[in-house]
Amino acid sequence: MSFHDSELSDILENDAREALYHNVHDIVEYVQGNFCEPGLSEIGNTFSPLGNEETLNLKQEIFNDLSLPSNVSYQQELPPVYTVPLKVCNEEYAGPYNFDVSIIPNGSKNPWVYSASLNKVFIDMGAHFPVDFRLNSRDLEGLYVRVTPSFSSLQHSQELVFRCVQHEQPQFNKDVPPHVRQHIIRCPSNDKAFYLGDRDNNQRLSVLFPLSYPQAGTDAVREMFVFVCKSSCPTGMNRKPIEIIFTLEKYDGEILGRRILNVRICSCPKRDKEKEEKDSVSKSTAPTGKKRKLEPKDKKIPSGDESKDKNMHSVTIEVPGKANILQILKFSQDLMAGEVMRNPQKNEQYVEAYKKLQAQVNQLQQ
Structure with a gap:
């Protein structure tokens, strides 16, 4: 037995x-x-x-x-506060217990690498990587850790992060419940993990699991995570940078700590890490205050919009799934916002189109 x-x-x-x-x-x-x-x-x-x-x-x-240790009773039921708002905070917060998240150093042959300068993990899809959680003290029972993926850019921060259409198909999800298939991150080391939120109901997706006690001889609790979709998938993250928000929460949902980790899921983690670190150094060492050669005043600078078609066009398409049509509308919004920025003087058509698209998005989200 x-x-x-x-x-x-x-x-x-x-x-x-x-x-x-x-x-x-x-x-x-x-x-x-x-x-x-x-x-x-x-x-x-x-x-x-x-x-x-x-x-x-x-x-x-x-x-x-x-x-269990003395005076500890393990909470078996689901916490009453389990939804995550669309507007999530990504500010680091150690909290009263000095909540800390550590990435374990790895060898060169592992399918993931960590950049300390970027605070970013570069990892291949399907690869497992360990994360250590630490508290300097613990006088409360029923503590949970929530793992929430979010787009790191301010422009896309309120959009949902979910798997692409291809990787969500049944052949890639053997023995996986339907409500779990839309999540891009899994916690296979913890069978008490809850996969919360629903893309179809415009709810942000997150993984919630009870924080256990460190084993003898260590001060950290280790959990394994795996990503099941790539950053480049066009019907998913679509190359938009993401970050993982780790929050320490009480049983009633009160946040006691928050840590942020940037992530890129790719096929060549080491190559992408070296490239991004090089780009980061180049930007930080770019010369400032250097004189630039001014263009002659009589030289006409093209506005870039003289030959553009500014006539309003309409098209009707049929797309299965509310989430998919929302992505199309938001992508169109991004295009119009870009045109407004590039044409600050003559942008009435783009502003009007942006407002109409926003109205359609709001109507679908009701």
Whole structure:
């Protein structure tokens, strides 16, 4: 007989728990033979050989006493506050427990690399990578960690992050529940993880799991994560940069800490890391205050919009799924916003088109 993980803590390893369980009867006999003084009949009766039913009851009591630290009761039910607003905060916040998230250093042959200068993980799709969670103290029970992917650019920060159409197909999701398929990140190391939110209902997706206690000899709790979609997938993240927001939360949803990690899911993590680090250095060392050669005043600078077609056009398309049509409308909004920025003087048509697209988005999101 073995106990399920949901009934045990991290205090004892699996092998130690099983060994303790199967040797409870021998332990009882040893205590009876070595610690019970002769003539004490009451104690002798207390440690007399047990029947099968009594032994099982004693085993259960021992495991109940050793499963969790004192004054800790594990919360089995789903926390009452489980939704994440579309406007998520991405400011670092250590909180009262000095919440810390650490990336484990890896070798050169691993399918993921971490850039300390960019605070960014470059990882191949389907690769597992470990993350350590630390608290400087813990006087509360029922603490959770929420993992929320979000677009890092301010322009797209309120958009939902979800898997592309191709990777969400059933052939890529064997034995995966339908509500989990839309998530880009999984936590396979924790079978108590909840996959929350729904793209079709315009709810931000997140993964929530109870924060266990560190095992003996360590001050961190390690969890494994895996990404199941690429940053370049056109019907998913579509090359927009993303960040993972780790939040430490109480049972009632109060946030006690927040850490941010930038992520790029790609086929060549090492190459992309070196390229982005090089680009970052180039931008930081760009010369400033250097005189530029001015163009002659009589030289006509083309406005860029003289030959553009500014006539209003309309088209009707049929697309399955509300989420897909929302993505098309938001992409069109981005195009119009770009035209407004490039044509600050004559942009009435683009502003009008942007407002109409926004009205359609609002109508679909109701």
